[in-house]
Amino acid sequence: MIRAIIIDDEPAMQEVNSQLLSEYFPNIKLVGTADCIKTGINLIHKKKPDLVLLDIQLSDGSGFQLLQKLPSYNFKVVFITAFDSFAIKAIKFSAIDYILKPVNEIEFQQAIQRAIALIEKKEHTESQVNVLMDSFKKELQNKKLVLRTQNSMHIVDISDIHFCKSDNSYTTFYLDNNEKILVSKSLKDYEGILKEYGFFRPHQSFLVNLNHIKKVDKTDHGFLIMKNKKEIPISTRQKKNLIDLLDRL
Template structure:
């Protein structure tokens, strides 16, 4: 039996999460609810849960501050957050699961099921949580990204990514040494994450790291030659903006 606690300072959200857990996951045992960092820490230390549903914005601080008080810990976390939360991008970088308020039942089921699968598989998520905490520290210079595949978790430096290629709902990441990592997320998901770190959507199917471009050839419709000698097509409407971006590097 998987033991679960809910930490949220909104009574309505406490009730929604509790009801959805009971309806869709009857084998999950709910052992308590808390509404603050202090009561949340006390509840977790008392019950030793396997899974924590954790609101990011609590009345006396953040869910991240709660986690810092409990390190090291063995439970898995599914974050609960408002749509415009400052932390969503950091959570996405770490490939951890989260539920957006107001709760969508299908997304709730998917996030909880993934967490349960991780618990059963005994996968260590310390690396993901470290990436999350680093992402939340603005002074951190080396941005990390977790790429979750069916077999493993890859923690990569964003600066090491040369380009990403779309394949419908999948994305392949390419690196300097011909290493490739395929993940089951769309290129659009990563475009939103990586644009602030020097990446540009040069083509419908390609997201390129501007810092690894060697040459832009404007003949034959236009294409990019990367430092690893790979050629990337550039759509006609993106060429002018690309040249402007490169001139400002």
């Protein structure tokens, strides 16, 4: 019996994939589900699965980051993703299977069947995963974002963004060398794009690059001190999530 787990932050997707496994693959036993990097890693250590259905975009980071936090593993991975050209390109470069949201039953069956074949042949996939991680890291290092203002189009390195600040339907980007760029899009428009690249929303008005945090002040409500010496508030609701996330870096 093949032991499988599902790591996805959408309960509906957990249910869909669980039902498809049960319907089409009676030789696969679902031994658990998780919804983030932390619970996913704990579940992997506890259940020691043969197969992991792993969502790329989790609430506290990416499925790629989850794999990077594991010192070693011998399970097979099938990624689950909404359409994301970068993620799919990285996966295709490594010839690792993925399931596209919304789930197509035939494609689901094909991806799982290929994973079963690898498990049964005891075929190692470390080299494929290494190619995937290299592609992922290179994409992060070189990733740029286009910011359109009223008069200009700015092309910025994501790594140069310290934080973003919301002002209703506008967002100000704070960059290296104290540069600021104001764009006429909401912070929510950028949160989904930047979350995959190490950004976190500690407060409804701010989105911060975790790589530019210098210090976390935990007194009272608490606030962040960035490397550019700016102070960012932390909401009570997000304080524990942020500290947990930083502990895992």
